[in-house]
Amino acid sequence: MKPFAELDIVQLQKDYPECGLAAGALGTVVLVHAQGEAYEVEFIGLDGHTQAVLTLSAAEVAAVAQPWRQAA
Helix, strand or coil, rough: CCCCCCCCCCEEECCCCCCEEECCCEEEEEEEEEHCEEEEEECCCCCCCCEEEEEEEEHHHHCCCCCCCCCC
8 A cells, every 4th residue: 555645534443432533534744754664644623723733654544545645
């Protein structure tokens, strides 16, 4: 699997109840660690404020189709 890039949208694969996040939540990659071994992902609440920023492994997030983005 191709590593995610900064600003990619990803889907959370498990619940993080301590952060108020459930599997399926969408977040934005804000930092890539070690060529894609881990990612800092920001999740925004309905109020438009940051709900959580988590460090997640590649296995903890899944790709989301982003047809509006052009291939580089």
